[in-house]
Amino acid sequence: MSTVVPPLPYRVAGTRAETADTRSIELAPVGRELPSFAPGQFAMIYAFGVGEVPISASALRGRHGGLVHTVRAVGAVSTALYRMRPGDTVGLSGPYGTGWDLDAAVGHDVLVIAGGIGLAPLRPVVQAVLDRPAAYGRLAVLVGARTPADLVYRDEIESWRDPARVEVTVDRPGPGWHGAVGVVTTLLDRLDLRPERTCAFVCGPEVMMRHTARALLARGLASQRVQVSLERNMHCATGHCGHCQLGPLLLCRDGPVVGYDRVAQLLLVREL
């Protein structure tokens, strides 16, 4: 009755380096399995003795059949997770939060826009659309990164080019980069956008999502057709710790995926 259910042990089935500081880890249950995740939902991942962090699933079914999370080593816990090797064990709980509303996109063109590691929670969206091409209209994926070295899933992005329209840009090009340079919104002009029949899924740094959403609205998309995945500090994922508030929203409960119409005003208030 008064027992907090601990996470379930999951074993690292495989890892894959994505960039110099980012790695994907595929997790398989040691015993009991969590309920299945929807695209956009997140897990709390516990590194033994270090702590727990919220991370959205970056693939619902990896090459070993497990759940994949892409981790960038930025803090103590994420660094511990980044260093995991096959055979290591973590604690996993979830799925938590709202997923991307893919039902709203049925019969629509799907526009996926990612900044940096923001592509991670969007990868299951791309996969879902590729899995059911008849259910959706055209698929376009726009990816921005700081430098070519910060691009995640490079090979996989290339594999989406048929049938999807894929555009990639970087802020700072390096030697050997022959692609686009500039912020991700500059790629919008390359698309033949049909605003009245497009659903956009956006994830990246908050400032990038704000500018992207504004650019989409300026091109005629309705704000409720733009979904964003927001990030705040989270400790419990169950709406009880209070850390993930954004004004009226508890992002672990009301998010992380929200319609831009619900947050456009909130994102304009500094330090909310």
Added chain:
Amino acid sequence: MSTDVDANAFPPAATDGLVMGKDGMAALVDVLIGRGFTVIGPTVRDSAIVLAELRSADELPYGWGVELEAGRYRLRERSDGAAFANAAGPQSWKSFLHPARVREWSADRVEGELVLTADQAAPSRYAFLGVRPCDLRAIAIQDRVLTGGAYRDPVYAGRRSGALLIAVECTEPGATCFCVSMGTGPAAGPGYDLVMTEVVDEDGHRFWIRGGSQEGAEILAELPGRPADPETRETARAGVTAAADRMGRTMPEADLRELMAGTLDAPRWDDVAGRCLTCGNCTMVCPTCFCTTTEDVTDLTGDHAERWRLWDSCFDLDFSHLHGGPVRASSRSRYRQWMTHKLGTWHDQFGSSGCVGCGRCIVWCPVGIDITEEAAALHDWTRSGASDDGAAS
């Protein structure tokens, strides 16, 4: 009363109750202990009226009152010997229902395997003696926050489900009280198992006690006392009514939720930020503040780890930490978060205000910041028309 039970299922006024003296209060504590409850009530300790385990009714603060002001709390002796003629002390019942420090689970590395074990704490069955109407509402608010959503906090639920609530109506509000503004007192709302009103006059020192639940009625039946006479009932009611007219503070006559939503860019936040120390005292003493953080610890072997949950405060710089820094770096933004959450966005998140008007945040603020004064200043700003100039956000 169980959180699953409809508080209105047992009519609070089903009987006129009993009138009992101090001997009845002594019997009440004995009956509760006899029924296996851990009795928690007010008692004098460290120059304050604190909540602690009571072994007998003698430990109640008979003859003690309090003087409250912004940033000030003093005990003073009362000649009438009343036990409950004092407003909220520094603690609230959340100390027992939503403890400041809880071990949630343990993790052990056993032969390369990670073994996660739930903590099996069997909480006491609490009887809370002397729950003020404001605090009764605060418990109802925490019920909703911690057990009313898709996830139930098992720690809170386990402690709450067996708790017996014995309310005491307020007849002596403090100078920092504003329960009338928040609609939470001084008369007790629903949710109690027993409710008392204390009367001290020429006819003696007595308590009018009524049941509010089946269990409360059963306990009532074991107490010495006489059927409540109309005079005592009338005097008790008059005392509560008079208390409503003696509130030390009021909130501005405004829709506080709209006021908070519409003043996020008000210059008043800079003003209060110049005074606020961001110490978090207001969040610790607030009976509804529920925020927690987690702490993961390991022992010296490195093979045993524990997950602890601790009270946290939105005034802490780390509270909003993301890679790259805190979302709310300025004290302006952190005070604004606390106050707009309490009075405004709490409605959006949990369907009611998060403030019950107990005044604790005013009393225990080391620099005497007064939430009613801050709300009034924001209200004045909106009425002055200043908010029309570029306040849109």
